[in-house]
Amino acid sequence: MDKNVGGIDRTGRIVIGLVLTIAGIAALTGYWAIGAVTGVIALVVAAVLLVTGTTQKCPINEAVGVDTTPEDTE
Template structure:
């Protein structure tokens, strides 16, 4: 797969990704309350963590399968 993430897209992923991971960990550890309890809160927390990790990985590798499927390329050649 060719690199298809660059510029502002990559910067946003590398800023938002760790932020989402930190929020997810804080919620999971009980330091932050998102106002959702039980199973719904657990699912939302997991989604926040997964989204953060995906942003970090795609920003770091500069390869995003979703961008490839959609035909989006923000990487400068």
């Protein structure tokens, strides 16, 4: 699978993934009263976003034909 996540898409995935990680941990440790199930869901979504953001590969983007990597201008 070629890279298909880049630019603002990649940055957004990483930033939102980090925020969801913090929120999920806060929920699971009791610092934020949104519930343990919501905390686990936040951590799972965060993991997906962080992996797709750092590897720059997203199977959903590939399935629908979306590519947000910059075009080569050479």
